[in-house]
Amino acid sequence: MNPAFIDQWFPDELQDNYIYKLITPRRVGLTRCRAEYFVRLWAYLLLKQQELSGRLRKPLSQLTIPKGFVPCTNREAAELFYANKDRGSDRAAGMMIDILVDLGLIDKLFDGNTICIRIRPVAHLTSSNPLAEAIQFQVDGFNPRTDAVIVANFLARNYNWMSNTSNYIPFKITKLLRSWAHQYPSSMRVLRRCDTSAPVGFYMLYPTASESEEKFFLPPINSLYLSSSSTIDPLKMATPGNPDCTSVLVRSWMIDTPYITHQNVCRFLEDLQQTLVGMEADFPNLWDLYAMTIHPSYQELSMAIGFQKIGDQTNSSVSWLYTSVDQFLNLAMEKAISKLEFRCHGAESRLTG
Template sequence: MSGLPAFRPEALEQWLPRTLQNHYVDLLLRRIGMTRRRADCFVRLALYLFLKNCQSRKELPKPPLTELSFPQGWVECSCLEAADVFYSDRDRGGDRAAGMMLNKLVDLGLIQKQFDGNCTQVKFHAMPDLLKSDAKNLHISFAIDAFDPRSDAIPIANLLANNYNWLNRNNDAVTYRIANILRDWASQYTAGLRVLRRSDNQNPVGFYAFYPTKRESEVKFFEPPSRGLHLSQVADVDPFQMALAGDETCRSLFVRSWVIDSDYRQAAQMELLLDAQQTMKKMQQDFPNLWDMYTLIIHPSYAELSLALGFQKTNADPKMPLYWMYQAVDRFLKLDMQNLMRDAQSLN
């Protein structure tokens, strides 16, 4: 950390006591895909770059700080600096490992990273709001029920469109298209469309779509994933045909959507997972030979959740950052969700 001798990693605790750092680590551990090591690296990185940013503006605060603060805008941070922050207390870990950790924090939606041709720069997402939202939403309760095509289509389409923005920058009428597609699905088979709502105002804050797939469409799960896109692409023809209730040849369930507003993800994820198991059991009554589950990983922040639920990667796309994942329906239904999520958060 050339030029910042006061900010040696061993001095960071003088600026933010370890007890306070651990408080923020514990908050972050409630996020899917977060481990204690990743959370600790994130907190130390935020603290270091906040101080670096303050020093560059000649507005350095007096220690100790009473809360974790975040730098504004882009701040330079080389992999060598990050390594010093992440691994100063360990024998292992160099600039390559630090670069991989930065990439993981990007995948988790915590930071952005760019290289301007000379140096790496890091920008933090709105983490102060996210961290404080835990207290703000502590007393909010949720309800999960069926998708209502009359009132839910537009707000849920907005949620899904935001989820696809990182992949497809062409936003021409995307929300309108998605809303109409959801309504079409509901007119065919609505049992697999479930909505997470705030109990106080009934506003949708989450959604999943379990799509029973006709036998003729199953081959699509073994083709390049980009050929399976529909909601995020401007295409007239859906590559997958929906099976209708009573179809005994239907063996495959496609998890076509799974999204929760980031402000509520930690508070409501477990409720939605438990509801998903109950929904799948009901769908088995309509499709007695439902054996296979597939999902298409579009946003990287959901990859960790899929892996924790036992999904296995099958085939990746040669041209886009997409891949199929598979899980057996019987195994999914046997998962102990509460223990599984608790164990996933404690992994190193």
């Protein structure tokens, strides 16, 4: 499928119809231009998948969601986005793809070699919505062999606003997840779809060595390791059995869209409580529980489950959070989050560091 021929396989008038529906009602951050790029990308990935499976026969009359991830280079995207305009660069197309990821319209996988894109269902444009279907979920141990790449890619969206090298971040996170799983796997958990076994949520409790505890009293921006170019983690992991380990960091806690529901958030937090109880057997003197939030929109969740901001708060989007281990374990999660609302499109719930 040649991207330059997209208008022949999905006519302009049909594109305009989808674009209008996409921007009505108005959505923050979604301009008409971005909506146009998304619709053209959606049509192209659907056509490309049909061609790869030998089912490409005639022009599209409507858009359906392609199955899973479809390969798409930045050059292909540039030909799609800028076919009838002044030629845009491959780099500009790659940046636009990242914007569409941030808007919650697509998912992007990058394993160091190939970019693959998955179209996310848009409730009023598709006949099926994953949340409307009876999808079952389970909380399970993180599998470094099968989960690392998927988890790394949705975690990487946390850091898009801080780094212009977003293609590198998933690769770095993939390596780190597998390294951490080798050191202390029992504190790494995923929320998993039962039908596909795909991880759609992830958390990690990071037992912090006593010599690194000082970092929790310094500016948190200094401890943002995953989004930096540094090869040295500012926070050292404690060794199981070390009686001097008194602190645990929620190194990451995130549920990917569109799977954020009260039930999933509650079950994931309750599992975190159980994991923390299990860690007390390896670290008998755990007292303090820290987390980091990198966006103010997630403060409501963290405050509801007992965390409080500590330290310098001049940077409102990055702050250390604290609660005691005892207080957290005594919390009734279902009651604690009962008044919160979770959006299913365009924003994840996440604590990370």
